[in-house]
Amino acid sequence: MKKSVAVKLLLATGMILAFSGAVQAAGNAEAAKDKVSMCIGCHGIEGYKTAYPIVYHVPKLGGQHAAYLAKALKDYRSGERNHPSMTAVAATLSDEDIEDLAAYYANADN
Numbered sequence: 001m002k003k004s005v006a007v008k009l010l011l012a013t014g015m016i017l018a019f020s021g022a023v024q025a026a027g028n029a030e031a032a033k034d035k036v037s038m039c040i041g042c043h044g045i046e047g048y049k050t051a052y053p054i055v056y057h058v059p060k061l062g063g064q065h066a067a068y069l070a071k072a073l074k075d076y077r078s079g080e081r082n083h084p085s086m087t088a089v090a091a092t093l094s095d096e097d098i099e100d101l102a103a104y105y106a107n108a109d110n
Contacts, residue, residue: 027099028100029103036101039101066103
């Protein structure tokens, strides 16, 4: 009985992972090439730190999961996450822009 439950759990986990990849690729990475200029100023500089509003290390975007990036941008846009620069940038983005940027950075190494 325990073996049957374990097998079902593994199958369910595999299906979730398989389908999550399809969801993460919802955006158009090619279309984002015209949209990344607002990101590169901070996120395109390796090891960059900014002093506004406090000194912190700017995270690398390339290679992050698309779903994580899209959620983070939507959370900045809604105010659920708070950072003055990111909130201002995210406020200018449509849902399509966010999905495109997420797809671009999920497939990038920078």
